[in-house]
Amino acid sequence: MTGLVVDSLSFARGGRTILDGVSFAMQAGEMVALLGPNGAGKTTLLRLVLRLLRPRSGRVLLDGRAIAGMTRRVLATHLAYVPQGHGVVFPYRVRDVVALGRLAGGAMLAPVVPAADREAAAEAMARLAIGHLADRSYAALSGGERQAVLIARALAQGARLLVLDEPETGLDYGQQQRLSGLLRGLAGEGYGILATTHDPLRAARNFSRAILMREGRLVADGPAAEMLSAQAIAGLYGFTAVSAPPA
Numbered sequence: 001m002t003g004l005v006v007d008s009l010s011f012a013r014g015g016r017t018i019l020d021g022v023s024f025a026m027q028a029g030e031m032v033a034l035l036g037p038n039g040a041g042k043t044t045l046l047r048l049v050l051r052l053l054r055p056r057s058g059r060v061l062l063d064g065r066a067i068a069g070m071t072r073r074v075l076a077t078h079l080a081y082v083p084q085g086h087g088v089v090f091p092y093r094v095r096d097v098v099a100l101g102r103l104a105g106g107a108m109l110a111p112v113v114p115a116a117d118r119e120a121a122a123e124a125m126a127r128l129a130i131g132h133l134a135d136r137s138y139a140a141l142s143g144g145e146r147q148a149v150l151i152a153r154a155l156a157q158g159a160r161l162l163v164l165d166e167p168e169t170g171l172d173y174g175q176q177q178r179l180s181g182l183l184r185g186l187a188g189e190g191y192g193i194l195a196t197t198h199d200p201l202r203a204a205r206n207f208s209r210a211i212l213m214r215e216g217r218l219v220a221d222g223p224a225a226e227m228l229s230a231q232a233i234a235g236l237y238g239f240t241a242v243s244a245p246p247a
């Protein structure tokens, strides 16, 4: 698995500091939840890790190598992005959406999808138990099915570190539970999972570790259950914790 190091990362836009000296490292099999109020800088941090933005200062290392010097193809062998499952423009078949993951590594430039890429896509779909959706239109899927397809696309890419942006958004309870089980299973196989979330209670249950951010700074980092106590959550989001009334 790919080890990720985020080293003193800062980012600014229009003279305003959006991320200020964020540092952490994560290893194989870790499930790291990134939490904080709206505007804390979570998405900006993910975009820097994915090299979709350039930091003002600091660096991101994958297996000890700075991502700034990597080709897109090499970066894609380490890191895969699972965006939120919205915004469907074309009614692609599910098997084609998953096979698109192979493009990130520079494969599949031919007009016909090479057999190896088709196999990788089929394997990823089988892994997520969505083989039966292969010929369905991605646009016609439920939110949970789309999320599974996007994770399959990331697996087809071959990367071992998955970066997910609010993966449970829009999913019903059952689909959230399935997603959590799936991510835990992947972590058990040695995938690294880094996900933003707005649900501290689920994060405390399902993630091994939580990183809390506020106003562009990392304010806490540790075991999820410990980091996400009622008091810590109240402090992070700026409200007063109320205890349950006596029965």
Ligand SMILES: Nc1ncnc2c1ncn2[C@@H]1O[C@H](COP(=O)(O)OP(=O)(O)OP(=O)(O)O)[C@@H](O)[C@H]1O
Residues within 6 Å of the ligand: 013, 014, 018, 036, 037, 038, 039, 040, 041, 042, 043, 044, 045
């Ligand atoms: N391109 C940009 N130009 C100017 N400001 C930006 C830009 N992108 C983000 N910001 C600002 O940076 C801050 C952090 O935004 P970011 O989207 O990273 O927060 P977030 O923690 O992901 O928030 P949310 O929980 O609402 O998704 C916000 O104040 C946002 O307005």
